[in-house]
Amino acid sequence: MERKERTRRAILDAALSLGEESSLGAVSLRQVAKEVGIVPTAFYRHFDSIEDLGLALVDESFVSLRAMLRAIRRSDGTIPTFTEIVDRSVVTLEEHVHRHRGHFRFIARERAAGPPAVKARIHHEIQLCERELATDIARLPGTDHWSAEDLHVLSGLIVTAMVATAEAIVDAGGRPEAEKRVSDVARTQLRMVLIGALSWKSQP
Amino acid sequence: MERKERTRRAILDAALSLGEESSLGAVSLRQVAKEVGIVPTAFYRHFDSIEDLGLALVDESFVSLRAMLRAIRRSDGTIPTFTEIVDRSVVTLEEHVHRHRGHFRFIARERAAGPPAVKARIHHEIQLCERELATDIARLPGTDHWSAEDLHVLSGLIVTAMVATAEAIVDAGGRPEAEKRVSDVARTQLRMVLIGALSWKSQP
DNA sequence: CAGTTGGGTGAACAGACGTACACCGAAAAG
């Protein structure tokens, strides 16, 4: 019973590590099986197809991403300054991408090049992130009279920037000075956006 | 002599249309050849490999993108308001993505999932866009005392948002109401960023 | 007009691919 779970994990990990080189659509069932150390047909005991495997990986990736977002949110109590929010967010993202490089690389690739079903699932999950961020922003001081659309547009912009930052960190390939440059840029960009948000609608 | 050029074009077009479904790494030389109507071996008369084909497509795509950027810039003479700049930029981008959907789809896919050499070329071209935008912003009123880094950080943010917008337009798949929603969001986001830029460093 | 270049052909190869099938052996269920 637990052997199945172990093999399933091995398949997921193998797919992630093979995905370092090429996109999921180009990964073959046989490659995965060889990497895991099982015969090709045994693959079907766990997944219907490579696409099915991809969907499982998306779910897994976003579980860890959501954990990260919760960690950022778990900083209430004191009213933080904008700088604190920005710094904490970027630091958390950086650390998390570091720890789950494989998952983030997978999401970055498949978001643009995966099978349609996988792309759709990723798109949907990212939209959920945007919505959650929007409700968070709504709780911040100074956004009282914002419209719901403007809130969502702003959170969309921030999420876009964070996704791009995560991709840049992955591309930095672990070289510390490159990662530092990326996160410094991200910090500045977030501050610029938040400053813009502060003067929004106050002087329309 | 002109037959070679015609076939070459046909190969480029075939690669683009096949790239609608899957990423370049998953497109086979034989598929392309069949689509063009030539025998597989004839492919080698024009390109060394699929990756070589990809590099040619990147160049071609950015030629048209640069034409677009020049078109946006070709609006000097009168000092435009920020709203005018934003509207003109978004409209131009929308129209251009519409006209070159295949190229933009290709860039979006290969930027994240292409062969390393193709990814590198795309990354380099996008950085060139960022630099050009930075010099444009520097000419705008109100950015006199910005540092070079801040200028580049801002243009990076804007380019990121525009790339995401282009991808969203491509994903809209030509449905007019979806495209309109995307471009409205893009307009608002650009305005937010520019408003932030205006209060940047003026009150540090 | 004869000669050379070069884009396109067709057959052939060795290997990788997805998938179907019959089978095995350990663990869970009775």
Added chain:
DNA sequence: CTTTTCGGTGTACGTCTGTTCACCCAACTG
């Protein structure tokens, strides 16, 4: 202790892949 379940095995198939080679014929060159 027997039976059933089920993850993993091995073989086999037809198809598609990249790349090679010898060949052909239209179009430029002299």
